[in-house]
Amino acid sequence: MQLKILTVDDSRAVRIIVKKAFKTYNVEILEAANGVEGLAMASKQLPDLILLDVTMPVMDGVEMLTKLKADPSLKSVPVIMLTAEAGREMVLKIAKLGIRDYIVKPFKEDVLNEKVGRIIDLRPITETQNKRKTLSDPCEILVVEDKPAIIQQITTGIRVPTWKVHGVASTGETIDYCQKQVPDVIIISLSLPDEAAYTLFRLLRSNMKTKYVPVFALAVKTDLHAQQQAQQFGFTSIITKPIDYEELETKIAKAINLDTSERYFVFEGEYLLIRLPENASTSSVNEISAYLKPKISEAVDQGYTKVIFDVHVVRNVNMVLIKLLVDSMTICQELTLSYSLVGNPQIVQECRGFEESKDWRFHDSIDAAKASF
Amino acid sequence: MEEISFPKVEVLEGLLVQSMQNVFATMLSKKIVFKARYGRDKAGIKPFYSLGSKDPLVVGSIGFVGEANGVVYIYMHQDVAFLIAAAMTGMEVAEVASEFDIVKDVVGEVSNMAIGSFKNGICDMGFNCRVTLPTVLRGSQMEVDSVQSAKRETFHFDFEGQPIVMDLFLQETLN
Numbered sequence: 001m002q003l004k005i006l007t008v009d010d011s012r013a014v015r016i017i018v019k020k021a022f023k024t025y026n027v028e029i030l031e032a033a034n035g036v037e038g039l040a041m042a043s044k045q046l047p048d049l050i051l052l053d054v055t056m057p058v059m060d061g062v063e064m065l066t067k068l069k070a071d072p073s074l075k076s077v078p079v080i081m082l083t084a085e086a087g088r089e090m091v092l093k094i095a096k097l098g099i100r101d102y103i104v105k106p107f108k109e110d111v112l113n114e115k116v117g118r119i120i121d122l123r124p125i126t127e128t129q130n131k132r133k134t135l136s137d138p139c140e141i142l143v144v145e146d147k148p149a150i151i152q153q154i155t156t157g158i159r160v161p162t163w164k165v166h167g168v169a170s171t172g173e174t175i176d177y178c179q180k181q182v183p184d185v186i187i188i189s190l191s192l193p194d195e196a197a198y199t200l201f202r203l204l205r206s207n208m209k210t211k212y213v214p215v216f217a218l219a220v221k222t223d224l225h226a227q228q229q230a231q232q233f234g235f236t237s238i239i240t241k242p243i244d245y246e247e248l249e250t251k252i253a254k255a256i257n258l259d260t261s262e263r264y265f266v267f268e269g270e271y272l273l274i275r276l277p278e279n280a281s282t283s284s285v286n287e288i289s290a291y292l293k294p295k296i297s298e299a300v301d302q303g304y305t306k307v308i309f310d311v312h313v314v315r316n317v318n319m320v321l322i323k324l325l326v327d328s329m330t331i332c333q334e335l336t337l338s339y340s341l342v343g344n345p346q347i348v349q350e351c352r353g354f355e356e357s358k359d360w361r362f363h364d365s366i367d368a369a370k371a372s373f
Numbered sequence: 374m375e376e377i378s379f380p381k382v383e384v385l386e387g388l389l390v391q392s393m394q395n396v397f398a399t400m401l402s403k404k405i406v407f408k409a410r411y412g413r414d415k416a417g418i419k420p421f422y423s424l425g426s427k428d429p430l431v432v433g434s435i436g437f438v439g440e441a442n443g444v445v446y447i448y449m450h451q452d453v454a455f456l457i458a459a460a461m462t463g464m465e466v467a468e469v470a471s472e473f474d475i476v477k478d479v480v481g482e483v484s485n486m487a488i489g490s491f492k493n494g495i496c497d498m499g500f501n502c503r504v505t506l507p508t509v510l511r512g513s514q515m516e517v518d519s520v521q522s523a524k525r526e527t528f529h530f531d532f533e534g535q536p537i538v539m540d541l542f543l544q545e546t547l548n
Contacts, residue, residue: 010506011485013478016462017400055485057506084489085503089496105486106399 002257003120006030006047008038008064009082010056014105018051021109025122026257035059039067042074046286048120051112052099054083054090065097073282076231076238078119082107100232118234121212121255132259139163139256142183144174144200145218146192150241154187157245163252171200178210184256186210187239189218190226201233214255218243250283261291271370272299274328275310280321289324296331307332307339308369311362314343317350322357340369379441380498382526385491386410389445389528389539392490396483397532401460405537408529428452431476432510433484434517437492439502443543445488446517447480453535454480473511481507517542 003026007018010033019029030045032038036059042050050068054061061081069075081094081102094102101115116122133139141158143151143165151167158165166183168174174186186204188197197217204210214237217230221240230238237251253260264287266273272295277284299307309325325341332339343351343362351357363369380388390407397405431454436444449457458469458479469475484507492504517540528539 011478011482012475013458013462013482016464016475020463055504055506084486085493089501105482105489106396108399 003027003049003122004030004045004047005049005051005116005120006032006038006041006045007051008032008035008041008056008061009051009053010034011053014053014082017109018112021112022116022122024124025113026125027120027122035061035064035067038064039071039074042068042077043071046073046283047077049116050077050079051116052079052081054081054085054094062094062097065094065099069098078231080115080119121214121236123212132257134259135160135253135262136162137258139185139252139258140181140183141165141252142174142177142186143167143189143218144171144186144192144197145169145189147189150189150218154243154248157243158249159245160249171196171203174200175203178204178207182209182213185214185216185252187216187218188235190223190230191218191220197230198233201235205234214252216251216255246277246279247281247283250287254287260287261295264288265291265295267299267302267304269370270304270306272296272304272307273310273366274307276314276321276324278313278315280314280316280318280324282320285320285324289327292324292328293331296328296335296337300335300337305337306370306373307337308366309339309341310366310369311341311343311347314347317347317354317357319354322351322354326356338373340372342366342369379500380495382410382412382524384498385495385526385541385543386528388491388494389487389541392487392494393530393539395490396486400483400486401457403460403533406531408531411527411529412525429511429513430515431480432512432515432517433480433507434510435481435484435488435507436505437488437495437502438505439500441495441500441502441543443523443541445484445491445542446540447484447487448536448538448540449480449532450535451476451511453532453537456533457483477509477511481509484509 005022005027007015007029009015015031022029030041030047032041034056052061052065065079078100081099082105083102084105091102100119103112103115113122139162141163143154145151145167146169155165168177188200190197201215204213204215215235216237216239217235218239218241219226219230227238236255239248264275266275309328314321329339341360341362342365348362351360363372393405397403429451431449431451433447434444454476455466455470458476459466461479462469462475485504489504492502495502524543526541530537
C-alpha cells in the first residue's frame, strides 16, 4: 500500500513545497491547513507520518500534537515538527510531547527527505511501478528471537499460505541469512540480550541490501518503555506479545506494499462480492476503504452490474463498519450498480440500532442475495 | 541580577541580513545581496514611493512580541514577489501571477522564516519573544509610518537587480 504523509501547515506554499519534495517517491501527500483539519484528516486516513507546523490559526501545532498523543488510535503516528520557532524553550516543549524529529524553517528539500526517510521507508516511484505483489506471491519473514517457542508460535500463527517464516537466534545468524537471501520483512525481538535488537537494527539500516527492508520490533505489550525506544529508533512498526496475528498480517501487508484486495473483493460469475472480515477494526476498514473505489470502478469497467456485501462473518457492528457500507452503497448508487446485503440474525439486530442502517434488508446467504436481483 | 543590554543595531543588522540570505539560499537557491542600512533620520527609507514608482507593491509584515517588541515590513515590487513565489514552489511565473493567493502565501512564509530566524537570534541573546502570524498587503504608493517612540531601521537588499526593503520598527524591552 502507498505510504501516506500528512502535512499540516496553514501556508499553502509550504504544503506545495512538501508535495514537490516527495514527488519522486511513492507516497501520497495529504494536506490540512490547521490543527482541527489535521486531526480530522489523521483520524480518517491514519497517515504513516505527520509533518506538523507549530504556528497556525484555529488550532496550533502544539495543541494538535497534544490531542494526537491523547488519542489511542493516533498516538503512535510519528510526527516531525516543521517550525520557524527554533528557540530552546519551544524545542524542549515540543520534544516533551513526543515528536520524532523537528525541522527548522527554512529547510532544504533533501533534509526533509532524509529525516522522513529515517522514519518511513521512502521508495522512489520507479521501484514501485512494477506490478504489486498479492497474497498469492511468496513472502519471506525472518524472525530474530532467541526463544524457539516464539518462532514456532509465529510460524503457526500466520495464516497466509504463501508466507514463510524463518527463525534465527542472534545478530550473527541474521547477517549471514541476509547475505544469502534478503527477506521481505524482519521481526526482531527486543528481549534479545545486551540490547542486541538495536545494534542489529543499525547494522541492517547501514547495509544497502537490507536498508529498505521493513523491520518490526517484537515487544511485550506492557513494556511501553521498550516500545517507545523502538519507535524512536525508527523500527517500521511494533508488534506486541501476545501477538494479534490479524494485525501482524495487516502490518506486514502494508509494509511490503502488498495488494490484499483479493481478501475482500472477489469477482464471482456476474457478481462483485465484497467480503467484510470477522474483526471489522479501524485498520481493516481503512484497508478496505482504500480499495473500494478502484475495485468498484474495475467491476464497472468489466461490465459487472451487481454487488453483494457479505457481512455474515462480522463479529460486531460498529460505526466504522456502518460508514464503510454507507460509502460503498453511495458509490454503487452513483455508478447505477445494484447491490444487496448478506448477514446473520445478530448483524441484522445490531444494524437496527444505528440510524443509518436501521432499514437495511439482509439475506441469509449469498445464494439468496443472488436470487434477489 | 545582571541586566542584559539590548543588542546594538549593528548586531541586529547582522542577524537580519543573515536570516534573509539564509532563507533565499535555502528555499529559493538564489542570492540576495545586502546593500545598505538607513536610520530614521537618513534618506532612502522610501525606496519605491519616493522614487516615483507606481508599480504595485507587495508587503509582508510580521511582528515579534515579548521581551523584545517590534514589527518588520518587507517591501518588494509585485513582479519580484511573482519571481520569488515561482522559485519557491517550482511553478511557472505566469501560473503564480494568475493565482495571487499563492504569492501572498509565499511572501508571508518568507517573512515568517526570515523574521523567525531573526527572533531566534534575539531569544538566544536573552530576550524571549515570539513571532505573530504574518500579514501580506498589496497596493501601490504605500508605506508605513511609525510612532516616535519606536526605533526605525531600514535595510536595502538587491535581488536579481530589483530592490527588496526591510523596514524594522523596534520597541525595546517593555518591562
